[in-house]
Amino acid sequence: MKLLSGLLRKFIRKGTLNVIDAQGTEHVFSGTPKDPVVTMRIHDKSVYTKLFFNPELSLPEAYMDGKLTFENGNSCYDFLYLFSINRSGLASHPVQALLRKVWFKFRRFAQSNPVGRAFKHVHEHYDISDNLYRLFLDQEMQYTSAYYLTPEDTLEQAQTNKMRHIAAKLQLQDGMKVAELGCGWGGLSRYLAGMAKIDITAVSLSENQVRVANDLAQKEGIADRVRFKHTDYRDMTGTYDRIVSIGMMEHLGAEYYDEFFTKIRAMLKPDGFAVIHAIGRNRPPGTTSPFLRKYIFPHGYVPALSEVFAAAERQDLWVGDCEIWRLHYYYTIREWHRRFLANWDKAEAMYDARFCRMMEFYLASVMLGFLNGSNMNYQIIVAPKRDAVPIVRDYIVDDERALLKHEQAS
Secondary structure: OHHHHHHHHHHOOOOEEEEEOOOOOEEEEEOOOOOOEEEEEEOOOOHHHHHHHOHHHHHHHHHHOOOEEEEOOOOHHHHHHHHHOOHHHHHOOHHHHHHHHHHHHOHHHHOOOOHHHHHHHHHHHHOOOHHHHHOOOOOOOOOOOOOOOOOOOOHHHHHHHHHHHHHHHHOOOOOOEEEEEOOOOOHHHHHHHHHOOOEEEEEEOOHHHHHHHHHHHHHOOOOOOEEEEEOOHHHOOOOEEEEEEEOOHHHOOHHHHHHHHHHHHHHEEEEEEEEEEEEEEOOOOOOOOHHHHHHHOOOOOOOEHHHHHHHHHHOOOEEEEEEEEOOHHHHHHHHHHHHHHHOHHHHHHHOOHHHHHHHHHHHHHHHHHOOOOOEEEEEEEEEOOOOOOOOOOHHHHHHHHHHHHHHHHO
8 A cells, every 4th residue: 555655645636535445544645625525445455556557547447346436425426536637646656657658659559450450449349239328328329529509408409519510511512422431320421411412421330330320321211322331431432522520530540640631632522621520639649548448449549639730731631620629528428427327227237337337437537538638629621622611610600500490490
């Protein structure tokens, strides 16, 4: 416990962490101010050393295994909130600073995502039961940030807002050919097909998502012009007036950004453009948390905007627009977290308590990354030509209003 105590004294600069060790002794680590106060109990002394050397992986694993619990009315979320406001203190510890340098040095290896491996990575996270995702996602099963006009919007309203906002940016016209890279369960492509008479080719590495999306397109009578394919975007052919990619870039890996923008440029018609939406970080290039890397997104990495813009520049693409969403994903995941906890018993019946604790930790940690951490969402429009996008942004608002009227009339 001595090594761990030294780390926690350096870590806790705000609030208070009470740690009850395996012998029942309480240790208090307090900063200024002393609130919030969180009590954590460690049930197995073997956890001490693991927490000292790699707390960002060992703590969630100990929580998942029941070797670490929270008491006095505290929850996993309460601890992670305390963690999120003290994160800089952890990174300043010499051992943790060294660990981050090692992670950064080998991050390209950890994010290796060639075509064959990419299918495997997606299968591990997205081809588990749809019934699990239905417990906390919206009706369209959109697993990306919603767009909240107000924090009081329902999740369903906010996800529709997101699709409308993207459709407005795309400036769709009848007869256009559109590609969606990373289509999920197909909600966006089906929405776009309802806004204009367009032809859409959408791809996903998840066989299950493609099957569901095609079934829905068939039921809605749009399968003749909306096709969902189980393929890697790198294997797509043809040229398109518009390309849209929502929540895929953070799954590519840092060494694949040039390849991504090269493919987009090759697929775009000379006067076309692409709308790209993804998670970014408001900090220089870094690494992925070991917990998310091991249990949730094996190859995932949230890029710094400097990495995104540099890759686009190297492919001679114009960035016609950039929009930063700061709190929208916090509101989104807050609702996912609430819905998951409300459906805990159903999730546990599908899997087990350990799986549920993993999901709880995942949702709470990423939610707080958008509240107190460096994460945000960005939307950029890239094009081969400088004038492919209108020179003022008013068109987005105008088109959103027209699309809303179209929705209301449908």
